[in-house]
Amino acid sequence: MEDHYYRLSKEGAWGDQGDGTYVNPVLPGDYSDPDVIRVGENYYAISSTLHCSPGMAVLHSKDLVNWAMIGHVVDELTRIGPEYNYDRMNRYGRGVWAGAIRFHKDKYWVYFFTPDEGLFMSTAADPAGPWEPLHQVWAVSGWDDCCPFWDEDGQGYFVATNFADNYNIHLFKLSEDGRELLNDSDTIIHQYKGSEANKIYKINGFYYFFHSEVRLEEGVEVRVVMMLRSEHIYGPYEEKEIIHTHGKEIDREPNQGGLVQTASGDWYFISHQGMGGYDGRPLHLLPVTWIDGWPMIGSDTDDDGIGEMVWGGRKPINGHPPTVLSTYDDFDSVALEPYWEWNHQPRADKWSLTERPGYLRLHACRPIEKGNFFTVCNVITQRSFRTVHNAATVKLDIGGMADGQEAGLCHFAKTYCTIGVHQQNGTRVLKFDHAGSIEWGQVLTGSTLWLRSEWNIDGINRFEFSVDGVHYASFGYAYQLGWGNYRGDRIGLYSFNCESEQGYIDVGQFGYEVARSGE
Template identity: 65%
Template sequence: MKSALELSSKNGLWGDQGDGTYINPILPGDFSDPDVIRVGSDFYCISSTLHFSPGMVILHSKDLVNWVIIGHVVNDLTQISPELNFDKMNRYGRGVWAGAIRYYKDKFWVYFCTPDEGFFMSSSIRPEGPWEPLQHMWQIEGWDDCCPFWDEDGQGYLAATNFSDEYKMHLFQMNEEGNQLWKDTDFVFHQYKGSEATKIYKIDGLYYFFHSEVRHQAGKDLRVVMMLRSSHIRGPYEEKELIHSHGEALDREPNQGGLLQTEDGTWYFISHQGTGGYYEGRTLHLLPVTWVDGWPIIGEDIDGDEIGEMVWGGQKPIESYPLITPSTSVNFTNDMLDPQWEWNHQPRAGKWSLTERQGYLRLHACVPLEVGNFFTVCNILTQRSLRTVNNVVFTKIDLSGMEDGQEAGLCHFGTRYCTISIKQEGTVRTIRYNDTGIQSIGSRISQCDLWLRSCWGLDGINTFSYSLDGKNFIDFDERYQLNWGNYRGDRIGLFSFNNKAENGYLDIEWFHYRYGGPQGQ
C-alpha cells in the first residue's frame, strides 16, 4: 500500500486513473460529511454546505469514482434562519451540517441538523430536485448528524447526537409521514467522547449503528470509526472499531461517511478525511469493505486484527463507465446558475441577474454590512478550490457599469482572504491586490474589457494576474497561501461591492476553470 504522500501530496494523482483503477481522493476538493445510497445502478451522495447557499449539495455517480454535482436540497437558507441571510452574514461555520440521504417509498429523503436551529428534512421524487420546502421538525440547539431509518414494519426512526449534552446519541420514532419526531420515544443508545456521524443500517436481520468518536490512540486524541450491533433496535449492543486512525501525517482520519452495497453484492465506504488542514478541505474517499463474522472491516486489514487501515487506491468498483471530472467552467448563457456554484450566505435578491444582459452574470454592488470587512460582503458567488497539480481560473469581465466607490473582481477566502480587483474612485479605475487588508495598487485601467486570472498548484500558493487582451498576463509579485476556515476548504469566487453607495455593477462574460486531471497531468 503506497502512502498518501507518494500518491496524492507529491504527484497530485486522484480519482479515475483510466486503467480500471482509482486513487484517493476520488474528489480532491471540499466534499465533507458525505452520505451515500444506491438506487438501482445509480449512486447518490450528499455533502454538507454550512453557510453556503443553496444548501446540502447532491452528487451523482455510476461507478462510485466519477462524481458530478446535480443539485442542492435547500434553495433558500432563510427557510432555516434569517441569520443565514445577506443582511446578517454571521453564520460562518454553522448552517447546514452533516445529514443523511435515503430512498424510501419511491422518494429521496434528506435529513440534517443545524447547530442553532435543530432538525430539518425534505423529500423529492428526483434527486436533482425540485425538493419539497423544508420541514422544521424540532427547534432546538446543540444537535447534529441525524439519520433516518425505516424498519420492515414501516416504523420510522431518527438517530442524532446531542453534542451539547456530552455527545449523547439519541433514537426517536417518527410519524408515518417522516416529518415529525415522537419525543416521548426518546432513547439514549450510546455515549462517548465526540460520538457523532450516526448512520443506521439493517443487514441480515441485525441493526447496525455506524458512528465515530474521539479515542486516545498513538499518544493523541484521534477520531475513530466505530459500529454498534444488535438483534434489537434498542439493544443491547456489541461494539467494534472498523478502521484504525493514525492522524494527519498518515491517513488524515477518515471517519464521517456511509456504507453501501453495489449491485454485485460488494461493499464500499465513502468517507471524508476528517483532518482539513490543507487548503482543499475535507476530501472525498472510497474504501473497500469486507465482512468478517458479521462485522464490516473498512479499508485493508494489514496486521490481521480485523480492523482496517486506510487504502489509497484500488480497482474501480464498476469499470464500464468513462472518466468524468467535475464541471467547473461556465459561460453565463443559461437562465439558472450551474449547480457547482454556491453563494456565501443567502444572496440578496435583485442584486444579481443572468437576464439583465443576455450571456452575462451581472453582480450589482452593495454596501458591505461592515466597511472594510470582506466577510460581510453579500453576493459573493463561489466554487470549491480543488487541490491538483495545476489549477488556473480565468474570467472575463466588463467594467462599463462600474461607478464611484465600487470594487469588484476575483477572490479566494478561507480563514483569510485575497482579492484581485478593479476599484473605481471618481472616474479613475485601478487594479488592486488585497491580502486580508494589506493592499497593493497596480496600474490604471482605461478600457472596459479585462481578464483576471488565478493560478495555484499542489502547495496552494496562489498568483493573481490580469490581462488587457486575454493573452498577455501581468502577475502581481505577491503570493497568497490558500487556506481553509470555518470547516470549509478554500473558495474561489466573484464579488462586487461599493463602500459609498448602492451604485454600479459588474458584468462577467465567462468563468473558466482548468485543473490537473486524475492522472496528475
Template identity: 65%
Template sequence: MIVMHSKDLVNWASIGHVVDDITQISPKLNYDRMNHHGRGIWAGAIRFHNGKFWVYFCTPDEVFFMSRASNPEGPWEPLHHIWEVAGWDDCCPFWDDDGQGYLVATHFEDNYKMHLFKMSNDGKNLLMDSDVIFHQYKGSEASKLYKIDGLYYFFHSEVRVESGNEVRVVMMLRASSLYGPYEEKEILHTHGVEMDREPNQGGLVQAPTGEWLFITHHGSCGYSEGRTLSLLPVNWVDGWPIIGEDVDGDGIGEMVWGGTKPITGYPIVHPNQSDDFNQPKLEHHWEWSHQPRSNKWSLTERPGFLRLHACIPLEIGDFFTVCNVLTQRGMKTANSQVIVKIDISGMEDGQEAGICHMGTQYCTLGVIQEGNVKRLKYNDTGEFTFGPSIKDSILWLKSTWNLTGWNNYSYSLNGEDFQNFGGQYKLNWGFYRGDRVGVYCYNERMETGYMDVDWFQYHYADNQELQQL
C-alpha cells in the same frame, strides 16, 4: 446542501440543492445579517424510501430539518423544521421492515450522547416519548443506522487514544434487536493528521456487483481543499464490515491509498465547472456566501453575462459582509487555474469588483474605481496593494495554484498576455468547506455600479495527471 450524482462512486457531478432559500433555516443567513459563517447545514443523510428521496440534516443552533423529492435533482419540498433546539448534529433516518421510521442523532452539548427517536408516519415529527440514549462516548457522532442480513448496525465515530494520541476512530455497534444489547467493534484504525488524516464520517454502500464500500471524508482540518473524500473497500469478517485493509491481522482495517474503481466504464467528471452564463439559471456548482439580494444579480439584464450589481457591505472593510459573493469550491490538483473575463464599463465611483478566494481569510484581485479612474487592487485579508490604471472596458483576471495551496494572481488586457500582480496567498480550509473561488462586486460609498462577467473558465490538470492523483 448540494446533491451530487455518480454512477461509479468516484466521479461526481452536482445536480441540485435541497434548500433554495437558506433563510428558512435562520435569518442570520440572510444578506442583512451575514453572521452565521460555519453555522449553517452540518452533516446530513440522504435515503430512498417509499418512492422518494429523503434528506435530514442538523444545524448547530436551529437543529433538525428535513425535505424530500421524487427526483434528487428536485424540486425538493419546502424545508420542514422538525424540532427547534440547539446542540445536536449528524442525524440519519432509518425505516425498518415494518415501515416504522427512526432518526438517530448526537446531542453534542450533552456530552455527545447518541439518541434514537421514532418518527411520525410522514417523517416530519419526532415522537419524543420514544427517545432512547443508546450510546455515549467522547466525541460520539456521525451516526448511520443500517439493517443488513437481519442485524442492526450503528455506524459512528468517536475520539479514542491510539498510539498515545487522541484521534477520531471509526466504530460499529451490532445487535439482533434495534434497542440492543449491542456489541461494539472498531472497524477502521485512524492515526491522525500526519498518517492518514483521520478518515471517519461517512457511510456504507453496496455496489450493483455486490461489493461493499465505504465513502468517507477525512476529519482533519486546515487543508485548503476542505475535508477530502475517500472511497475504501469493505470486507465482511464474522459479520463485521472491516474498512480498508487489515494489514497487521488485528481485525481492524487501515487506510488504503489506492485501488481499482468498483464500477468501470464511466468517464472522468470534474465536479467544478466553467460557465459561460448562457443558461437561464446558475449552474449547481455555484453557491452564494449567504442568501443573496435577488435584485443585485441577473442573468437576463444582459443575456450571456452574469451581472453583479454593487451593494454596500454590512461592515465597511469586512469582505465577509459583502452580499452576493458567488463562489465554487476550489480543488486540489497538480495544476488548477481559473480565468474570468469581465466587462467593467458599468463601474462607478467607489465600486470594486473582480476575482476572489474565500476561506477563513480571503484574497481578491479586482478593479477599484475612484472618480473616473479605474486601477488594480490586490487585497490579502485587509492588506492592500494598488496597481496600474485600467483604461479598457474588458479585463481578464487569472488565479493559479497547485498542490502546495499557494495562489498567484495575474491580469491581462488582451486575454493572452498575463502579468503577475500581488503577492502569494495561502489557500485555507474555511469553516470546513475548503477554499472557495469566485467573483465579487461591492461599493463602500453607494449602491451604484455593476460588473458583467462574460465567462468563468476552470482548468485542471489533464486527465492523465488526474488518473495518477
C-alpha cells in the same frame, strides 16, 4: 495485502486512473460530511455546505469513483433562519451540517441539523430537484449528525447526537409521514467522547449503528470509527472498531461517511478526510470486507480484523468516463450551474442572468461593515480543488462600474485575497488586497478585463491580469490558500460599493482548469 489495494499514491493523483483503478481522493475538493445511497444502478451522495447557499449539495455517480454535482436540497438558507441572510451573514462555520439521504416510498429523503436552529428535512421525487420546501422538524440547538431508518414493518426511526449534552446518541421513532419525532420514544443508545457521524442500517437481520468517537490510542487522542450491532434496535449492542485511524498527518482520519452496497454485492465506504488544508475535506472511497458479521473498512494489514486506510484500488464498476472538474461557464443558462454557491444567502435583486443575456450581472452591494470582506454580500463561489495545476480565468465587462465600487476575483476561507478594480472619480485602478494589505496597479482605460488565479498543489496562489485576453501580467504577491470556518478555500467573484449601492460588472466567461489525475 491484496495486490489491488495500495496505500500510497503519486502526489497530486486523484480519482479515476483510466486503467480500471482509482486513487484517493476521488474528488480532490471540499465535499464534507458525505452520505451515500444506491438506487438501481445510480449512486447519490449529499455533502454539507455550512454557510453556503444553496445548501446541502447533491451528487451523482454510476461507479462510486466519478462524481458530478447535480443540485442542492435547500434552495434558500433563509428558510433555516434570518442569520443566514445577506444583511446579517452571521453563520460562518455553522449552518447545514452533516446529514443523511435515504430512498423510501419512491422518494428521496434528506435530514440534517444546524447547530443553532435545529432539525430540518425535505423530500424529492428526483434527487436533482426540485426538493420540497424545507420543513423544520424540531427547533433545538446543540444537536448534529443524524440519520433516518425505516424498518421492514414500516416504522421509522431516527438517530442523532446531542453534542451539547455530553455527546449522547439518541434514538427516536419517526411519525408515519417522517415529519415529526415521537419525543416520548427518546432513548439514549450510546455515549462516548466526541460521538458523531451517526448512520443506522439493517443488514442480514442485524441493526448496525455506525459512528465515530475520540479515543486514546498509543497515548494520542484520535478519532476512531466504530460500529454497534444488535438483533434488536434498542439493543443490547456489541461494539467494534472497524478502521484504525492514526491521525490527520498519516491517514487524514476517515470519519464521516456512509456504507453502500453495489448491485453485484460488494460493499464500500464513502468518507471525507482532511488535514485542515485548503482543499477542505475531500471525498474518499474505501473497500469494505465483512468478517464474522462485522464490516471492516480498508485493508487488514496486521490480521486483527480492524481495517487500515488504503489510497486506491480497483474501480467498483468499469465503463464510465472519468470525472472532469474543469468547467467553462458562459452564463447562457437560465439558472446557475450546481457548482456555484453563494457566501450566505444572496440579495436577489443584486444579481441577474437575464438583465444582459449571456452574462452574469453582479450589482454592487454595500457591505454590512466597511472594510470587512466577510460582510460583503453576493460573493459567488466555487470549491478550490487540490491538483498539480489549477487556474481560474474570468472575463469581466467593467463599463458599468460606479465611483466607490470594487469588483473582481477572490479567494477566501479564514482570511482572504483579491484582485480587482476600484473606481474613484471616474478612474478605474487595478487593486490587490490581502486581508487589508493593499497594492495598487495601473489605471485601466478599457471596459474589458481578464483576471486569472493560478495555484499549485501546495495552494500557493498568484494572480494575473490582462487587458486583451492574450497577454497576462502578474500582480500582487503569492498568497497561501487556507482553511477556515470548517471550509476549504473558495474561489469567487465579488462586487461591492462602500459609498452607495451603485454600479455593476458583467461576467461574460468563467473558465476553471483543473489538472486530471496524475498530470
